[in-house]
Amino acid sequence: MVPDEQARQQELTLPLTVITKTDISRLARELESLDEFLLQASATGPKSHMSLPKTSHSLEDLSAGAGLKLTDKSDRQNLKEKLEQLRDTAPVMHFSFAAEPQPQFLQKILEWLRKEIHPNVLLQVGLMPDIAAGCVVRTTNRYFDFSLRHNLKDKRSVLFEGIRGKD
């Protein structure tokens, strides 16, 4: 493997389908299952005609993005280690919405976050029905309220003017 390829493989780009730490754990379990399957296949010998189990798009995108082959044991081990490292070190941002968000919606937000904030940022999604609209974001040490309620509080003077104007 050439040094440029090694460096490229060191940078693991998470696909947009990997949103939460749970997704990373799921990929790790999928990778372990694949590893065990290939181990069993190697034990039965080359005569056996066992087809590879179908892997998820996320795992395929992840391995393709990292330039790793899932059929290669060392690549799988490398990918597994990187996933574990990511699970432990990737920054997590908590997003709370008024309703359960669709995955496509989360992916659009995640796309912006990974482009502008951090390439491996993960999300943790929660529900806050009382905010009506918008969202509440919490990072490691900060709290950002982008909800309609907070926006109304900021624009309270406009509300006062509207109410007093009608008196």
Added chain:
Amino acid sequence: MWALVLTLGSLLGATAAFVWLATRLGEQKPAGDSQNAITELANKESEHIFSDEFREELRNRGRLHFEKIISENAMFLQQDLRMTATQVNQFMKDQITKTLKEEFAKYEQSIADAKQLATEALNKTQVAIEQQHQILSEQLQAQVAEEKQRLVARFEENMSDIVNHYVLSAIGNQIDLSDQLEFIIGSLEANKQAIVEDIKNGA
């Protein structure tokens, strides 16, 4: 009644004195002989003049005169009694009327005083009630203004929550997250630097 008794008593006393004087004059003796003779003569003549018939006549006349006087006096007495009774009645009537008038006047005065006192008390009570009413009205107005101010302040303080609650109740189910993506991305963009710094520091 007492006047009648006194009149009768005076008449009887005068009669008794007249009889006693006549008796005493008949008993006295002349000092000298001539005098005695004259006296005897006078006695004879007087006895001749004042004979028993004449005396009886005098007695009858006296009795009649006495009865007449008594009758007249009784009549006068009766008139006096009637007049006195009438005067007494008038006097009593006047006194009673006067007393009643005085009592009524006192009673009216007492009623007027009581009325005056009651009026003054009522006026004082009315003034006190008006003052109390004024105080209560001012206090009530102050409390209403304070409560109004408190409600307005509370409304203003919680206005965003109220509007948010209203929006949530009114169109909460119709708000689509996809429509909010631009707003959320814009908010993230506005706070991008702070988020990046916090993630770097937190990492």
